[in-house]
Amino acid sequence: MTGLSESTSANRPAARAGSSATIPVPGEKRVFMTGNEVVAWAAIAARADIMYGYPITPQNEVMHYWTRLAPKFGKEFLQTEDELAAGFTTIGGVLAGKKAFTATAGPGNILMQEPASMAEMMRLPVVVVIMQRGGPSTATVIYSQQEVILTTFGGNGEGFRIVYSTSGLQELYDYTIKAFNTAWRYRFPVFVLADGYQAKMREPLTIYDPLARGMELVPPEQYVGRPGMPGVDRPPGHYRNTYNTEEELYEILQGHVQEYERVAPEIMEHESLETEDADLLIIAHGVVGRAAKQAVEQLREEGLKVGCFRPVTLRPLSAGALRDAVSRAKRILVVESAYGQLGKLVRDALCGLVVEMFSLYKPGVGVTPEEVVIRSKELIA
Amino acid sequence: MRVIRIVEAYVGEYASGKSEVAINRALELVRTGKPVTLVDLDLVEPCYTLRPIKKELMAQGIKVLAWETRGTVGFGETGNILRAEIPWALKRPGHIVFDVGYGVGGARTLELVAGIDREPSFQVLAVINTRRPMTGTVADIVEYVRNLAPVHGLINNTHLGDETPADAVQEGARTVSEAGRRLGIPVVATTVVAEVADSIGPVDCEHNPVRVLRRYMPRAFW
The missing domain is CATH 3.40.50.920 (Rossmann fold)
Structure with a gap:
């Protein structure tokens, strides 16, 4: 099951202006939802700005619901040509100071590892939602937990990333919101790792506006295009994923290691x-x-x-x-x-x-x- | 007076309960002694279809037009192909109940059924659960149902799965009834599981008839 089935404006940017609703979930409501919908609503509740995506089962309805909600809340969506592009455009959104996210599964998660590695190298707060499906390869569109190694240590690097594994729809809502905060607070890529069962299953949960609950939403920041003269009014923004010498890379990675080790105890949950x-x-x-x-x-x-x-x-x-x-x-x-x-x-x-x-x-x-x-x-x- | 047969199509939002309501309606009709055909016309969402419970429903006397899982092996991700007998369902005698895929895409699938535009008693019924956030308010429901057009009636299927309190169903009845008034179409029924139906009675707070549901769909994944 691929493609967009209804009321989506796949390649048309959603209306930015004219959206009246700013409070995604007024107060709290006990609702009956599927996991993919939950992710879209939670992203709206987290004040995410834009989703980039490419269809793959079992995450399609994340995109379907995001595109249905986006015009109401002044959000945007871009359907890309594949998951590589979805990952890299998510990086682009983040560099522009947007709370950007994408969602994928299985073979799409494999392609997503190249942009995820770039995000690790450049310390970019991308948020990726994974609905694990059967593997290896195309396997089944249904369910697995076979993307654990891929999601925790995928890519060519050291796994400088945060991976939340949710166990139901309430957590999927809570941790999708949290993922944006963790990403923007610590500036490592963050994955919400769920699965096809959670994507499709239906159960009651409470959706809420995190601000109404007194929760902090970490604001995004522009990486590029900030005001002032680079090097004069502010340090130049030089975000690199390429280094000339081994020593140069080693020094940078030591900084990443120290920072990751330092923040890890604040992030760990069980x-x-x-x-x-x-x-x-x-x-x-x-x-x-x-x-x-x-x-x-x-x-x-x-x-x-x-x-x-x-x-x-x-x-x-x-x-x-x-x-x-x-x-x-x-x-x-x-x-x-x-x-x-x-x-x-x-x-x-x-x-x-x-x-x-x-x-x-x-x-x-x-x-x-x-x-x-x-x-x-x-x-x- | 000639008794017109019942031909109903259940449409609506993703996971609104269309299949559950359609199955229970078919079972209700089969108890009248007339032949009943239940048609799985869901080409949108391959996960929750009638396939896994087809035999169980057939055993209760319903003719079920649906794939069985083993018959779809090899279709891969396209796993939904219209069974050749489905477009001709209206040639069959007795009552016909269509379980349609979600949203506008699902509702359009009805166009594939031969003679549906000439079926005198054809009714499209939109199943609404007001605890589904996209159809949570009167305005949302009105907008959603207008997109699905034509719809002849609404079903209030408001629930929270295993945690459904009666007041949520009644609140849903008020919301759906108001949406029906604005749309100029009736609320045909409130559907509710037996445990909750007892505390509501034969009609809901808006005097819509209550249909008691037995849940089959929790077993119907693939």
Whole structure:
């Protein structure tokens, strides 16, 4: 399913003037939505200015809804010729001082890695929403968690980026708003990593105006075209992704490393459930984390000491908190809809600890609470 | 008096509940003893279609014109091709219910059905959930339904999934009824799951008849 199906003005810039509505969500409202819509509404609520995009299932309705909402709120949209262009035009929007974002999936995410690397190199606050689909290659349009390594460490570089993995539609709303703040506060590219299930599923959530809740919205800034004489009134804006010598690059990257390490503790987020006395610790992220939590609740009702650790930021990963939780457990069980991608991140974070590690890997397929319960009981018995 | 058969098409916003309402309508009609055909005319959104529950509905006596998932293997992303029997659905006897894809694109698909412009009792019904933000206010609904034209009636299908309070349904009834008055078309029914229907009764606060829904669509993904 590609292309735009209704009421979209794909190549026509949305009306800038004449938009009357400035408050995207007056007050708070309990609503029934799909995940793709949620992203579009959240971006409006975050006061994003423009979306650049190229269609790919399962993220198409992010674009559909953005283009339906854009004229009402004075926002803009550009459909590009592919995801490379969508990523680079998002960079262009950011350089011009716009809160710009794009959304993609699967093979589109692969193409998005070149502009994402550029954004890393130039410290540009682009926001990218990923709805993971099956892989490798075109595979399925439906669902997976197989874009974890790609999204956390894709591109030629060091993974100087922030990746939020959401587990449902309320989080998708909250973290899409947060992604713009994190991007503009820290000036690293930010990914909201969801999946085809979250994109298409329907559930109730509360949408709100973040300003009405007293939340701060970090304002964007122009990188280029600022007032004043460069070098006289202000430092010249020289944003580079190319360096002449190894030493020059090394020096710049040392700055990136230090800055990333410095801000990482402020950014890291995780959720833990019943980890204090857990003999078995289940580690899962995103929508699978939801299944894991339900499994823990059921296992606890049966008196079994099982807990769950769910990283919300996959990059930077809350390694310290994870190590604490794991050090109290006898065994860990990594559950994901991929063949060991979260597993890789977890092993890296746990390096040096001694613990028995088990897995429930279902690449490209959903994981139910029942499956997690069965696997957990095998490991506890 | 000759009883005219019922021919209804359910249109509306993405995820407004068109399929659920259409399925339940077909089941209601089949209990009258007449033949009922339910037509899956959703060419817009390949995820939520009648395919996975086709056999279950057939077992309840409805003739279902829809693909089965195994029949679509190999279509790839284009996975939606009109079944050859669908354009001729109106040649069939009895009541006909169309489950149409979302939005304007979906509503236009009805043009593919032979004889639909000459069907005397043909009704296009727009399914509205006022908790869907694009159709959350009277003004939004009026604008949306005008784009879908022609629409003969509205269905208030306001809900919040498993968390639906009765007052949300009643609030939806007031909003949809006001939109209907402005559009000059009736609200045909308020649709609501059994758990909530009990506290509302046979009619909603706007005196629209209440149709009780049984939910089939949570099982109907691909």
